[in-house]
Amino acid sequence: MGFSQIGVAGVDLSGAEQGLLDWLAHGFHGEMHYMAAHGLRRARPAELVPGTVSVLTARMDYLPRDTAADWQAVEFARLSRPDEGIVSVYARGRDYHKVLRSRLQRLAERIGEAVGPLGHRVFTDSAPVLEAELAARSGQGWRGKHTLVLDRQGGSMFFLGEIYLDLALPATAPVSAHCGSCSACMAICPTQAIVAPGRLDARRCISYLTIEHAGSIPVELRPLIGNRIYGCDDCQLACPWNKFARPSTLADFDARPGLQGEPLAALMAWSEAEFLRRTEGGPIRRIGHARWLRNLAVGMGNALRSPLAEASKAAMRVALGQRLDHADPVVREHVAWALEASSDPGQQ
Template structure:
């Protein structure tokens, strides 16, 4: 946030506030954002749900979620002088999925669709900065700060309260005409813009996402237990994955899309026009065996600028080992696991041993 107090403030009332808002939204769409809404800097209503979530321990070891609660609820404490928040979203699907279908590719390494291309955080922040520059060139200087899942912000709540969609029972934001395969970003501003209004919820009696979850991590509508969630276990968690979840993880080696793939609203999911989201290094087609053969140099080279870097090399191998254990029996897989076991740390070795055992059981 620019802290220079001498900066002139844009007095939107000197223009037509609604016209200014419409102009900003047009610029956002031209920059590749799929939608743009103006949110009130207030997320107090979300605080009780988070406190209950924390009380139940559903945040696992993500202790940062229990920090800065006041700032999460009141964005003006995070960025002083914030008067409005420009919320945007970006579609990331390269190819819309077949409606309500979970791909059956047991020998493939399945990576969540958002993570197959460039790290969206970088794409999002870069375009938000450009949007801020365009607004300044048009109306004069003002204070702004871009975010993309990078600060204590109730970003879904802010976007929802401004009508970008509604929170589904799987806890993700859903847009009536675009589904849920999109990522969110925010531009905190000192602009006095008119706020947009919330939309209505449209999940009804549907429980498809709860029913399909491989580990039953969606313990009730709108409440997800991260300790069971495949996305958490394969990305955030760095330890030994509990054996009770390994078979359910299947061949998902980074994240999980099942609750979105099964959602009826994703029959309206839109294809992205942003090339940064296109898969790199064939990450949408590689087999588990091909991925297992990556050494650390390969991993670092092929995940440069990718969200996959977040999990780290050893945890990535841990996840692939689980996938190999769940794959159909193959003497090649068994030999590969046995001959490479000692090349990894203790945590990975635990999962290799499990995978070898699974393969041997299938053989017999």
């Protein structure tokens, strides 16, 4: 079914409750209010789905099938081309929610065929579930200092999914951590969002700012975003374990046209209809066209401050100028900021 590993975790996550409460108390979840709204149900599977006695966890690799052996270097090189829009690798293909959910459902049905009537519920980043905690407890890997799950044979370039079951299954053993003294992920984070090993302040994370955050991006953080227009992979690119990351076996995660190596000016020219067409069935669509334009404006403002060919800068100024009167005030604000930055290279 395309999964790279299956594990089983128990439902007693009480040891993770205090860490969750502390993270919320610090406000590290930002505007993701649903994180606080569900409280400790995240750490209590049997409360979320009554009758749950075990959780089947699944891992699915997502690097595109044509990924080169030196893919980390290839992705790092994109940062040196400031007029190119960078979409996080995971988001260049089909929406992983759709892919994992349907395959997890099929897996649950096959288990039911083997054991008889089965109570279950399928999840993939779609409900108050402590996915990384469950994955780590079931042997999918260990929690890296960037908070993501790491596997010695697969790095961290994979999605997680779960099936809550009313069937008691023996838990698979967790694995030991292998980050050692390495802190490459913490050092490379452009906004220093990893405030301590295993602790992320989402309010500073570029993935949060470009995807989850709906309003104006803090001015002081905009220059640090560079040309990242949807998500950020830097902490994973720097991780030595990701030299073992494996390409997916599925065509679903192959990069779609326009989402890899595309100039910022060309992306800014997409009408809302074109945006919807090109992102149909993909994860990017959920942020909407206005937030997409906001992110592009930040990328272009940063590119216009960099040493680029004048022809490239001119194309970006034209593209920005066409959005100055956009109906959304957040878009207008970020476009104006980008154009102001272009007239004053020293402005932050």
